[in-house]
Every structure is written in C-alpha cells, then in structure tokens.
Amino acid sequence: MKKVLVTGAAGFIGSCFARRLFRERDDVSIVVLDKLTYAGNLANLEPLAGSPRYRFVKGDIADPEAVRDAMEGCDTVLNFAAETHVDRSLQGAAHFLDTDIKGVFVLLEEARRIGVEKFIQISTDEVYGQILEGEFKETDPLNPRNPYSAAKCGGDRLAYSYWASYGVPVIVTRASNNYGPYHYPEKVIPLFITNAIDDLPLPLYGDGRNVRDWLHVEDHAAGLIFLLEHGKAGETYNIGGGNEVMNVDLTRRILELLGKPETLIRPVADRPGHDRRYALNTDKLKALGWAPTVAFDKGLEDTVKWFVEHESWWRPIKERDPEFKAWYAKNYAERLAAPQTPA
Numbered sequence: 080m081k082k083v084l085v086t087g088a089a090g091f092i093g094s095c096f097a098r099r100l101f102r103e104r105d106d107v108s109i110v111v112l113d114k115l116t117y118a119g120n121l122a123n124l125e126p127l128a129g130s131p132r133y134r135f136v137k138g139d140i141a142d143p144e145a146v147r148d149a150m151e152g153c154d155t156v157l158n159f160a161a162e163t164h165v166d167r168s169l170q171g172a173a174h175f176l177d178t179d180i181k182g183v184f185v186l187l188e189e190a191r192r193i194g195v196e197k198f199i200q201i202s203t204d205e206v207y208g209q210i211l212e213g214e215f216k217e218t219d220p221l222n223p224r225n226p227y228s229a230a231k232c233g234g235d236r237l238a239y240s241y242w243a244s245y246g247v248p249v250i251v252t253r254a255s256n257n258y259g260p261y262h263y264p265e266k267v268i269p270l271f272i273t274n275a276i277d278d279l280p281l282p283l284y285g286d287g288r289n290v291r292d293w294l295h296v297e298d299h300a301a302g303l304i305f306l307l308e309h310g311k312a313g314e315t316y317n318i319g320g321g322n323e324v325m326n327v328d329l330t331r332r333i334l335e336l337l338g339k340p341e342t343l344i345r346p347v348a349d350r351p352g353h354d355r356r357y358a359l360n361t362d363k364l365k366a367l368g369w370a371p372t373v374a375f376d377k378g379l380e381d382t383v384k385w386f387v388e389h390e391s392w393w394r395p396i397k398e399r400d401p402e403f404k405a406w407y408a409k410n411y412a413e414r415l416a417a418p419q420t421p422a
C-alpha cells in the first residue's frame with residue numbers, strides 16, 4: 080500500500096486533494112501533517128476520520144521532529160502547507176517566511192534523508208508576477224511582487240534545488256486561483272458570496288479590473304493525482320483553469336446568482352502592489368494528457384449553492400472566530416469607512 084504524506088490538508092485545496100485521493104484510491108493510506116492555523120479546519124477532513132487508511136498529525140512543517148514523525152514510512156509527499164493570503168503577507172510576512180520557505184526546507188531535508196519516491200511542491204502562478212498580455216510558460220522568469228509570492232518562490236526554487244543537487248524526485252506545480260467548496264472566507268470568492276448572503280458590502284479593490292484565471296479546486300486535485308502517476312521528476316507544471324475573469328465581472332456574477340443588488344459593491348482602496356493579471360499556459364500538462372473539466376459558470380454556480388447550503392461551515396468562522404473578526408477589522412475597517420469612486 081502506498082503511503083502519502085499530505086501537508087496542509089486541513090486547508091482548502093489540500094483537503095480537497097486528500098478527500099479525492101481517499102475516495103479514488105483504496106490502495107493508498109494518507110498521513111496529514113497540519114499545524115491547524117486559522118485556515119486549518121478538521122471538519123474539511125471529516126470523510127477520512129476514523130479510517131485505518133488515515134492518520135492526522137498536528138504539527139508544523141518547520142519542526143523537524145514533527146516532520147520526521149509524520150513522514151515515517153511515506154513514499155510520496157505533497158506539500159500544500161503554507162501561509163496563503165496575499166493581504167495578510169502585506170501586513171506582516173514573518174510567518175510566510177517560516178512556513179513557505181523554512182518549512183519547505185525541513186520537509187525536503189527529511190524527504191532526502193528517507194529517500195521518498197516523489198515530492199510534489201504546490202507552488203503558485205503568483206511566482207511569475209503579473210502579466211498584462213499573453214500567458215506564462217513554465218520556463219518564464221520568476222518575478223514575484225508581494226511577500227506571499229516571494230516566499231512561495233523561495234520554496235519553489237528550493238524544492239527544485241533538491242532535485243538538481245541531490246536527486247530528490249521533486250515536481251513543482253504552479254496553479255492559478257482556485258475556487259470551490261471549503262474555501263476559507265478571507266479570499267475574494269467566498270468572502271463576497273458570504274457577505275452578499277448577509278447583505279454586507281463587497282469590498283472591491285481599486286478599479287476592480289484586475290484579472291484572475293480561475294481553476295476549480297476539484298480540477299486542481301485531479302491534476303495533482305494525474306501528476307502523481309505521469310509527472311516527471313525535476314519538472315515544473317502549470318495548472319490553470321483557462322477562465323480569465325475581471326474582478327468586477329466576477330462580483331456581478333456572484334450577486335446575480337444570489338439575486339442581490341449591485342449596490343452592495345463597495346469600491347475600496349487598492350491592495351498595494353496589486354498584480355493586474357495572471358494567465359497560465361498549460362500546454363505542457365495538456366500534452367501529457369490532462370486538462371481541467373469544470374466550466375467556470377457552472378463551477379461558480381455550484382460554489383455559490385454550496386455556501387448557501389453550508390452556513391454551518393462558514394458562519395462559525397465569520398461570526399465566532401475572534402481571529403477572523405480581528406483580521407476583517409484590520410484589513411477592511413478603514414477601507415470601508417472611506418469608499419472610492421464606483422468602478
């Protein structure tokens with residue numbers, strides 16, 4: 080039986096991956112290593128709970144002892160664990176450096192020591208920086224523009240260096256913006272859906288014309304499972320949805336799906352260094368035989384429906400978690416008190 084270590088699997092994408100792998104492969108056992116930061120939620124892993132094919136280890140990927148315990152006997156590692164929110168990194172990057180760089184180092188050292196068969200480092204399209212026209216290819220230069228993406232870039236290249244220097248069988252993946260169920264409500268889609276449900280303002284940064292390329296989280300998870308079998312060590316793969324949407328259009332679609340008025344849109348002060356546009360070329364992955372399947376309109380409709388039907392998942396975070404409330408006040412109070420001209 081294969082034994083796979085999935086770090087950060089109490090979060091949004093890692094939990095989707097773990098649930099999917101667990102569902103699809105009964106010859107695989109899964110060890111989860113997660114620190115349970117504000118973004119980690121064991122409810123996301125409920126379908127695995129109690130199974131003999133699942134073990135949960137609460138711990139930090141930057142802690143060698145926790146990593147040694149969790150990785151014992153594993154042949155495959157997927158590292159999802161990260162500090163992931165750009166806005167938080169702009170207000171303090173220390174945790175980002177600890178987890179997104181040092182944590183990757185600790186995992187790589189242990190993977191090298193025990194000799195794993197595959198190590199997938201989940202990187203991000205943000206390491207390329209912004210692109211105003213065209214699409215980023217895997218061979219393009221990296222030019223991250225905020226502390227989050229700079230830290231992820233460090234982890235991305237450190238992982239590659241363990242392949243180039245020591246032959247650790249590392250694969251790096253760079254995905255575009257994910258969306259779907261269990262998305263922590265600090266990110267734009269879940270924040271705007273849940274605010275709209277409650278008739279709260281939707282704080283749209285700047286002129287609202289920034290573009291993101293949306294990838295359904297189930298497509299991301301499926302792409303990673305595909306790469307477990309077909310990915311080649313030492314290679315980097317872009318995983319994009321091919322769904323470019325301007326933020327203001329995304330916001331309007333969410334309001335339309337919920338039957339809420341556009342007057343809820345509140346243009347607010349921009350994110351500093353706000354990347355204008357991301358777009359990924361995914362020919363390399365397509366040539367291997369894999370492409371995403373979820374059409375954005377359908378994916379967004381289903382995601383809105385999921386949040387409408389799962390208030391019991393997000394209300395405790397938004398209404399009772401003091402950490403979330405403090406973050407919301409810190410990032411939005413001033414912005415919402417001084418709205419900008421409508422987009």
Ligand code: NAD
Nearest residue numbers: 087089090091092114115116118119139140160161256257
């Ligand atoms: P998330 O914020 O929802 O979850 C992160 C998880 O990592 C949480 O469970 C948290 O408890 C855990 N964690 C954080 N620090 C840790 C540490 N030091 N040790 C152990 N566990 C720790 O994140 P997500 O959106 O699911 O992103 C997962 C990965 O995918 C990240 O590496 C992120 O950079 C990458 N990524 C995300 C997106 C996106 O759109 N969300 C796109 C491309 C790449």
Ligand code: TDX
Nearest residue numbers: 163164165203205256265266267268282283284289326
């Ligand atoms: O309140 C908001 N208002 C707003 O206009 C928030 C939270 C965001 N935005 C804008 C900023 C971006 O242009 O929406 C867009 C998406 O923002 P986020 O959801 O914060 O995602 P982004 O910054 O694009 O980064 C995401 O994709 C790449 C993930 O959070 C990263 O972890 C991933 O690497």
